Amino acid sequence: xxxxxxxxxxxxxxxxxxxxxxxxxxxxxxxxxxxxxxxxxxxxxxxxxxxxxxxxxxxxxxxxxxxxxxxxxxxxxxxxxxxxxxxxxxxxxxxxxxxxxxxxxxxxxxxxxxxxxxxxxxxxxxxxxxxxxxxxxxxxxxxxxxxxxxxxxxxxxxxxxxxxxxxxxxxxxxxxxxxxxxxxxxxxxxxxxxxxxxxxxxxxxxxxxxxxxxxxxxxxxxxxxxxxxxxxxxxxxxxxxxxxxxxxxxxxxxxxxxxxxxxxxxxxxxxxxxxxxxxxxxxxxxxxxxxxxxxxxxxxxxxxxxxxxxxxxxxxxxxxxxxxxxxxxx
Amino acid sequence: xxxxxxxxxxxxxxxxxxxxxxxxxxxxxxxxxxxxxxxxxxxxxxxxxxxxxxxxxxxxxxxxxxxxxxxxxxxxxxxxxxxxxxxxxxxxxxxxxxxxxxxxxxxxxxxxxxxxxxxxxxxxxxxxxxxxxxxxxxxxxxxxxxxxxxxxxxxxxxxxxxxxxxxxxxxxxxxxxxxxxxxxxxxxxxxxxxxxxxxxxxxxxxxxxxxxxxxxxxxxxxxxxxxxxxxxxxxxxxxxxxxxxxxxxxxxxxxxxxxxxxxxxxxxxxxxxxxx
Numbered sequence: 328x329x330x331x332x333x334x335x336x337x338x339x340x341x342x343x344x345x346x347x348x349x350x351x352x353x354x355x356x357x358x359x360x361x362x363x364x365x366x367x368x369x370x371x372x373x374x375x376x377x378x379x380x381x382x383x384x385x386x387x388x389x390x391x392x393x394x395x396x397x398x399x400x401x402x403x404x405x406x407x408x409x410x411x412x413x414x415x416x417x418x419x420x421x422x423x424x425x426x427x428x429x430x431x432x433x434x435x436x437x438x439x440x441x442x443x444x445x446x447x448x449x450x451x452x453x454x455x456x457x458x459x460x461x462x463x464x465x466x467x468x469x470x471x472x473x474x475x476x477x478x479x480x481x482x483x484x485x486x487x488x489x490x491x492x493x494x495x496x497x498x499x500x501x502x503x504x505x506x507x508x509x510x511x512x513x514x515x516x517x518x519x520x521x522x523x524x525x526x527x528x529x530x531x532x533x534x535x536x537x538x539x540x541x542x543x544x545x546x547x548x549x550x551x552x553x554x555x556x557x558x559x560x561x562x563x564x565x566x567x568x569x570x571x572x573x574x575x576x577x578x579x580x581x582x583x584x585x586x587x588x589x590x591x592x593x594x595x596x597x598x599x600x601x602x603x604x605x606x607x608x609x610x611x612x613x614x615x616x617x618x619x620x621x622x623x624x625x626x627x628x629x630x631x632x633x634x635x636x637x638x639x640x641x642x643x644x645x646x647x648x649x650x651x652x653x654x655x656x657x
Numbered sequence: 658x659x660x661x662x663x664x665x666x667x668x669x670x671x672x673x674x675x676x677x678x679x680x681x682x683x684x685x686x687x688x689x690x691x692x693x694x695x696x697x698x699x700x701x702x703x704x705x706x707x708x709x710x711x712x713x714x715x716x717x718x719x720x721x722x723x724x725x726x727x728x729x730x731x732x733x734x735x736x737x738x739x740x741x742x743x744x745x746x747x748x749x750x751x752x753x754x755x756x757x758x759x760x761x762x763x764x765x766x767x768x769x770x771x772x773x774x775x776x777x778x779x780x781x782x783x784x785x786x787x788x789x790x791x792x793x794x795x796x797x798x799x800x801x802x803x804x805x806x807x808x809x810x811x812x813x814x815x816x817x818x819x820x821x822x823x824x825x826x827x828x829x830x831x832x833x834x835x836x837x838x839x840x841x842x843x844x845x846x847x848x849x850x851x852x853x854x855x856x857x858x859x860x861x862x863x864x865x866x867x868x869x870x871x872x873x874x875x876x877x878x879x880x881x882x883x884x885x886x887x888x889x890x891x892x893x894x895x896x897x898x899x900x901x902x903x904x905x906x907x908x909x910x911x912x913x914x915x916x917x918x919x920x921x922x923x924x925x926x927x928x929x930x931x932x933x
């Protein structure tokens with residue numbers, strides 16, 4: 328199948344749920360594009376609308392308004408979902424199936440030929456670390472094991488587009504790293520990956536580009552590099568045995584913050600930074616390190632969300648709480 | 658292959674939830690009782706003596722022709738199997754759609770490259786094969802046991818299992834509709850039983866409507882009669898058919914099938930439109 332450069336195109340997507348006469352706006356005119364081969368992260372607090380967006384992208388739910396194209400066609404068409412992997416949040420495999428039988432069932436439903444399944448199922452179960460438990464019933468699996476089985480199921484069809492909704496939910500740190508490695512490996516094969524998560528550090532490590540969804544609106548998007556671009560803040564470390572009191576620098580007009588034992592100094596521009604170096608050298612201080620401080624994605628996220636909540640245009644909290652749509656996260 | 662996968666999945670589910678074993682156990686018990694509790698002595702094509710649970714029948718003079726005894730007995734059994742078969746089949750398949758629609762499970766099925774209509778009808782076909790196999794075991798078993806004991810082979814009795822299956826499939830369509838709309842296993846089982854019971858008074862809809870004071874109530878009774886499955890009438894037709902007295906009336910059977918088909922069609926539409 329020829330994959331267009333824009334794998335996912337969302338235009339003014341709106342989703343409204345009605346529940347006993349109450350209306351709930353889960354998505355509000357969302358515009359989004361995901362490009363071929365990209366690892367895209369959708370961020371948002373619980374209830375921001377992330378799962379609803381993913382469900383619409385997979386044809387599980389219908390949009391109220393707007394257009395959604397996945398690889399150039401509607402996700403409601405069964406053919407569109409060929410070679411798309413999906414790991415749903417809180418998925419539940421039929422407990423009566425073994426790990427092996429689960430993959431065979433969903434592989435057959437995906438139209439994977441029987442011979443390919445014979446080879447691929449043991450390979451995938453080994454990859455996710457379930458090789459020895461393949462004949463156990465899924466009902467006996469731990470949450471982390473179920474999550475890994477879900478990942479194997481999502482990879483079954485050798486997908487060129489992979490949707491992962493909270494992929495590391497319930498997985499221990501070792502398992503999380505394992506999942507991350509598998510995703511990076513998958514990406515090397517050219518698979519476009521759409522990750523839906525509120526684990527920001529995971530997203531920061533894995534994604535090329537992210538979007539932040541807040542109360543159904545897309546409030547920021549860009550590359551991880553851009554969003555976490557170096558600020559005007561620099562970390563300064565003097566050689567061992569040398570110190571510089573922050574108060575003294577502050578007296579000289581520098582904006583200084585102490586962070587984890589380091590001095591972080593905010594400067595207007597590089598000229599100002601060099602003046603500071605001159606000043607320190609004039610005092611015969613030996614500088615061991617000067618490095619720009621990058622903003623963590625978590626800081627960006629919190630700043631954006633808090634900014635939205637305090638902005639006059641933001642939705643009233645009460646209008647969006649209390650009612651949930653079919654998706655746990657909306 | 659997708660349809661086959663859905664049929665296999667239905668069987669696995671029934672096996673894992675013990676509904677298949679339960680159905681087979683009850684059917685086997687029924688067959689064992691029939692095999693060991695009923696003993697007949699046939700002399701010159703007539704029933705000379707017989708015991709049920711060790712107790713002898715009273716047969717005045719020369720007994721009736723064995724053919725008459727067997728066909729009458731089969732007619733009674735057909736009526737019993739009609740009630741028991743549908744009752745067990747509804748119970749065995751009531752959880753199918755609600756289980757499919759469990760949150761977290763339905764996502765795994767519906768996001769595969771398979772149409773929702775295909776998915777639902779594949780499960781329906783799975784349930785149909787499951788119940789067909791069970792009914793053939795039950796009805797076929799009774800047929801074989803009685804025929805071997807009496808050497809009277811009344812094929813009408815076997816054909817009656819087709820009628821039982823037809824009525825059940827109509828109920829299955831209704832169960833699928835309830836399952837899709839409510840995702841509730843208790844409702845998917847209770848409402849078909851309620852419909853089953855409702856068919857008893859509705860079979861006498863002319864007399865019930867005549868006793869009504871208002872024309873609206875009388876019309877409602879008639880409408881309900883025409884819309885809902887005519888389970889009681891088909892049951893009566895079934896027993897007379899096994900006796901060889903009449904073929905089942907077309908209209909009750911056709912309208913019952915139409916009810917099931919309409920319910921299944923609405924279930925498919927609702928399933929296709931549903932947000933998960």
